[in-house]
Amino acid sequence: MLRAPQSRTEGGPVSGVFDFTLALGDDALIAAQRLGEWTTRAPEMEEDIALANIALDQLGAARLLLTYAGELEGAGRDEDDLAFLRDDREFRNCLLVELPNGDFGVTMAKLFFLAAWQLPLYTALAGGGDDRLAAIGAKARKESAYHLDHASLWVKRLGDGTDESHRRMQDAVDQVWPYVHELFTSDPAAPVDPATLRADFDATVAAVLDEATLTRPETRWTPGGGRDGVHTEQLSYLLAEMQVLHRAHPGASW
Amino acid sequence: MYGNDFAPPEDAPGGGLLGEVEAAEAALREAAARARRGGPGPDEDFEAYFADVIDADQKIEPRDWMPEAYRKTLIRQIAQHAHSEIIGMQPEGNWISRAPSLKRKAILLAKVQDEAGHGLYLYAAAETLGISRDELVELLLDGRQKYSSIFNYPTLTWADVGAIGWLVDGAAIVNQVPLCRCSYGPYARAMIRVCKEESFHQRQGYEILHTLAHGTGAQKAMAQDALDRWWYPSLAMFGPPDGDSTHSAQSMAWKIKRFSNDELRQRFVDMCVGQAEVLGLTIPDPGLRWNDERQAYDYTQPDYAELMRVIKGDGPCNRERMAHRQRAHADGAWVREAAVAYAAKRADRKKEKVAA
Numbered sequence: 001m002l003r004a005p006q007s008r009t010e011g012g013p014v015s016g017v018f019d020f021t022l023a024l025g026d027d028a029l030i031a032a033q034r035l036g037e038w039t040t041r042a043p044e045m046e047e048d049i050a051l052a053n054i055a056l057d058q059l060g061a062a063r064l065l066l067t068y069a070g071e072l073e074g075a076g077r078d079e080d081d082l083a084f085l086r087d088d089r090e091f092r093n094c095l096l097v098e099l100p101n102g103d104f105g106v107t108m109a110k111l112f113f114l115a116a117w118q119l120p121l122y123t124a125l126a127g128g129g130d131d132r133l134a135a136i137g138a139k140a141r142k143e144s145a146y147h148l149d150h151a152s153l154w155v156k157r158l159g160d161g162t163d164e165s166h167r168r169m170q171d172a173v174d175q176v177w178p179y180v181h182e183l184f185t186s187d188p189a190a191p192v193d194p195a196t197l198r199a200d201f202d203a204t205v206a207a208v209l210d211e212a213t214l215t216r217p218e219t220r221w222t223p224g225g226g227r228d229g230v231h232t233e234q235l236s237y238l239l240a241e242m243q244v245l246h247r248a249h250p251g252a253s254w
Numbered sequence: 255m256y257g258n259d260f261a262p263p264e265d266a267p268g269g270g271l272l273g274e275v276e277a278a279e280a281a282l283r284e285a286a287a288r289a290r291r292g293g294p295g296p297d298e299d300f301e302a303y304f305a306d307v308i309d310a311d312q313k314i315e316p317r318d319w320m321p322e323a324y325r326k327t328l329i330r331q332i333a334q335h336a337h338s339e340i341i342g343m344q345p346e347g348n349w350i351s352r353a354p355s356l357k358r359k360a361i362l363l364a365k366v367q368d369e370a371g372h373g374l375y376l377y378a379a380a381e382t383l384g385i386s387r388d389e390l391v392e393l394l395l396d397g398r399q400k401y402s403s404i405f406n407y408p409t410l411t412w413a414d415v416g417a418i419g420w421l422v423d424g425a426a427i428v429n430q431v432p433l434c435r436c437s438y439g440p441y442a443r444a445m446i447r448v449c450k451e452e453s454f455h456q457r458q459g460y461e462i463l464h465t466l467a468h469g470t471g472a473q474k475a476m477a478q479d480a481l482d483r484w485w486y487p488s489l490a491m492f493g494p495p496d497g498d499s500t501h502s503a504q505s506m507a508w509k510i511k512r513f514s515n516d517e518l519r520q521r522f523v524d525m526c527v528g529q530a531e532v533l534g535l536t537i538p539d540p541g542l543r544w545n546d547e548r549q550a551y552d553y554t555q556p557d558y559a560e561l562m563r564v565i566k567g568d569g570p571c572n573r574e575r576m577a578h579r580q581r582a583h584a585d586g587a588w589v590r591e592a593a594v595a596y597a598a599k600r601a602d603r604k605k606e607k608v609a610a
Contacts, residue, residue, distance in 0.1 A: 043586025
């Protein structure tokens, strides 16, 4: 397997928490970056506000998680060092969040699946043994509940709206579905083993897709690699844009 | 989009213009509490009643009779203001993806989001005058109604985000604070809310420039370059000089507008000079000097011919801003249609359930 320079350390509980925290922080950061791209482009003014809200929630969680990851690592890196000075091979986010926004249906499919995973994840963290992660989870799970509610509503509206919206929403679900499996890769050393979240996720997804008159795709192709720093071609472009200004002025304060 | 109390960051918030917003709010409550005549009698002249309300500094409300020209003027002004909030999201939104720190990214996202919120309140205020938001959006997309010309200038560097906060939001709030006392109640109330939120916006812009101006040589140069490019377009935001302003006299009589373009522009210049000194940046006007007799700064007027060109559609970004809004609207059509269809299906199902 390919290993990034900042590769996973085997074993010890501290490195497990670090890898896990970094991965969740990267998920939230890249999700925020993609959602931020919608600003001024949403189908309705109210939706522009809602997407910015969700982007802000994800960004807020990313900052808490990356700050904590930097502390766990103990190498003096802060949230900005981790966000702006790592290359794509050092990012640990799942592929789902880095996928391009596509149309509004694709964005809602991505958000729906992400929130249906983040909600049970943050809920489990909130009751877990790591105090910092428990505090972050307690805050983020309320936000995730709203994200899930918002995305579910749109999946239903688009799925059970017009013929065109039904077709587009089904296409979006089909297109994004393969990327959800990576989220549940088992990691028994992590503070919450993602594999334990699958049943909750499946129940949420089934209920919403049913009501939306959409079909859950068959599972065939299950791309992954994000947690090991092996990404799609898209991430490097996303980072190039996100990091360009910060990197152009080494050592500057903003 | 805008907000400014013009206090430098080390000062406690709430002074200056923000204080005027509070005073306007108090005056609004007081006017509402004063015993108001219960509307015109059956034989009374509506026009005389309207004039009485304006003279008494009370508010015209949506239920009141108003001259058609007053209604039209307000619709035009409030709609242009709302459109400016929506189009104004673009130049700053341009830097969300590249904000140089996560904190700056969060602040900028929140700021651009506030602008969408301000657009929504203002469309709602315009709707009280008997026009729908959909109609107003169409007027913007067709180019039949305008938005503030300042947003037709590009944001070329990160410092431009700071300059927009400090100068553009600053100029806008100098314009808007007197509108908190506008004779039309819903507009006055919307302005009070908008001005309060916007003091944060001006502050964040000023803080961005302050950090840059005290940073590396390259950062300081970026800040000065932004001031050089945004200074005169910001002065032009107050509109043509008083002699050439077409709508001013009637709007003043109706107490929609309270100060002339040139009075507000002077007020803005006088506020900026000291702030630029604190920043350590130079306002690009060799003619700028204190006039002891006038107790105000003499300054060089912006290029009004350029302002007219930009208003007519030939600014650097007019085409791009309009195309962007039209594309977002067109791309979202299928989503809006789906929402309507879904709501209709739900309503039908409810009816069936009730009937069954």
